[in-house]
Amino acid sequence: MSSRSISFLQLPLITKPEPSPEENAYYAEYWRVMGRIFDRDFPQGEAYTIPELPLWVTRLSAVARRLDWTPRLVDFASYTGPERNIDVGDLAGQVRATAPSLVAMSPYTANYQLAVALARGIKRLAPRTTVVVGGPHVSELPQESLRDGFDYVVVGRGEAPLAHLLSELSAGRRPGNGYPGLLVPGPGERTAERRELFQDYWTMEADYGVLPRGYPLHYARIYATLGCPYRCSFCADTLWIGMKPYLQDTERLRRELTRMKERFDPAVLFVGDEVFTLNHDHCSAVIDLLGEVGIPWFCQTRANLLVRDSDRKLLAKMPDAGCRLINIGAESTDSEVIQNLQKRITADQLHAACERAKEHDLAVLTYWMVGAPGESRRSADATLDDMVGLLDAGLTDLVDYFICTPYPGTSIYRDPGKYNVTIEPKPWRLWREDIPSVMSTVELPAAEIYDLWLAGLRRITSVMRAESMQSAP
Template sequence: MKILLINPPSENELLGNNPSIIEEERGYNPPLGILYIAGYLEKHTNFGVEVVDTQAEEISYDRLKDVIRAKLPDVVGITAMTFTIIDVIKVINLIKSIRPEIKIVLGGPHVHIYPEETVNIPGVDFLVLGEGEVTFKELVENIENPARLRSISGLVYKENGRVINTGARPLNEDLDSLPFPARHLTPVQKYSSLMARRSPITTMFTSRGCPYRCTFCDRPHLGKNFRARSAMNVVDEMEQCVKLGINEFLIYDDTFTIDRQRVIDVCDEIKSRKLNIGWDIRARVNNIDNDLLQKLKEANCERIHYGVESGNPEILKILNKGITIERVRTTFQQTKEAGISVLAYFMIGCPKETRKEIMETIAFAKELKPDFVHITIFTPFPATEIYKMGLKDGIIKEDFWREFAKNPVTGFQPRCWEENFTREELQELIVYAYKSFYTRPSYILRRLTHIRSIGEFKRMARAGLKVFGMQS
């Protein structure tokens, strides 16, 4: 059996309510979801497995037709995100036009949230819910034996026109048992990031699940139960990546620093193996301290991403962040003193937020002096607590995400939180926020003194020119 896993194009990706620069300069990340499945299949089956990352390889739909014709797989697995579902549908139609017998399997956040709507998309044969490694393997082993499909947890499919949902598969509690993502099946040299000091880069997950309850969180498919890989297993994967020529890592755990001792163990393991790497992590301001920062610095952690979201205490309560303004100030100062770069995330247009509070957030961002800020217009994502609250209170007039899931059409515009602002007003404010932060002479001078290479200078200059030219 031949299996092809596809990261679909993003030609029709929903850009939401944010300036295009946020998406245009993000670079390409490896599609870890399908790479985990590929690695699992390679280890536990004898099937032929290939991966096509149409985004990193810049494969057009015409070229993708040629790829499908050349490979003629028996099963195609496709990553399905709500923001790229229109492109997913185009890929399905393309495949079925070439060979209708090819089985199409979708997985990812979109199918987890909207299984019934997604399985009714013409051409879809199966959905894999939640963590897909084991479910996908069991599916392809039994795909020609329909009588056994009902015994496979985590599947959705149609039988005689009726939707069959076999129920959720228990979360994997032993992440060390999973093979590493099959990066060797991708064009590793093509992955990059605006903020990385060198290329290629890779993203990496060292844990799954998050115990926190932020009301805007849009990652329900990973669960709330925090499960972590061992330090040895994490650094083994890093070492494998180094052999592939990758020395820059973006750790994409929701919060890397939940287990303090594990962080220390990872740092010690990196140092003991003398790995010449750089790495970024995501952390909360209230579970990091000077001693941990020193450990991270010694292991060459180059940047920490902090989700601040707002400079107003009341907005932080609405978002259920569980942090204080003063703790943000303290942690940012400690991180800078440790010699680690900082990226801060902020949102504007949150529930109950006024213009005065947005200006407080913009002023707070400048006061903190992070190396970079990522500012977005708050968008209520499907299945989040805030989205449910908006529907209940009538601020969101219709379940627009579900309607889009039922009928994905081009031109769809995700809603912002239209309580105190129109979309146009928020777009004007976010342009002001970016320009007021990034075009300050003091900021530009400080950034120039930190640039280490011509490549980094070119990336920063290109992004900087786009900020100067931003319009609402």
């Protein structure tokens, strides 16, 4: 047994101390509809706080085991809640109790400062413990993370950099800069390049053994494809998953799903591919596989990838294979806003895509935002009218509606002048989609964007509630 251990920290998410009445009412209807679609109860609250399998841990744990390191999950997901309720000292003490040689974490933007505080707490209690951080936020801002006290920063995909780091530490060496995707304070820290997908990613099976049986979750995410060839200006995912789509072999995916089902028995699967219907042949094979697995599932794609004649064959197969819901990115129906978001779709395509899905008895969720570059009160109101029109017409069952936030890694964040927006340098914990924005457009200050969002939630909730009353027996 290896004497070296690595603790992977699943950080808590930070919620608002007191959600607005509009949010509480919206989520009550949201989860009621979701429960109807999947014939099960879902917990109430913000959608992003619903427990799911920490896939990043299972992938990196497999790397560690292969190099004779002992991996361990330290799961703080149950601490999710208002920041004032999270005792960082207590969490650091729990990490120390696992006596790890190395600690790894992958924060989002909104809980990055929590990760910094936790790393410093761990170093105070156990100065010789190596603390590594990765993920999309730090991949865009690695030098800031080095200044914040992390020993190593992983830029981009983490499998290969972690393998290099663990190999070097096992040999008694502490690697410096020069290996792509791995940064350490000191000379050359600006020269490391971001790694694309680890070459063995699809051949190396996820280590589900690092997670306890009965891990609490309401759905499990899987990926049949990693990567997205589109360049939406508000999306930072390409920083994390890359632009080139990588297809998983369906037989490997079958083994992964079989092991996942045996160990966790998830009630719902989410195919997290950014554009599930991008590659028809591969998508068709995955649909067949999901039908064999027999777990209800949902997926996401783009409107323009549902309106081609050849897309009908995919949609026709989905319901019998267990698909209950398809998520479609809308964002806006204003042509200027769509152009600024670099969506490369039209409002007509969105309407047609929703119609296609409903023709094949699929429920539809559409993603929307307010406060994007070029947004005005007129365009925000018009988009809301269109959104509600789709709900009224029964072409959309659910909507995700949030405030446009220029997360690090997005084109908007990198070049706000190009999009004619102003970004305020607020603390990272305030970079959220459900509070007054860090960004203002030419016509809309952040406070007004927030008011428009709350008004939109009220209207959406009213429509969903009316629809439920009409459909009640």
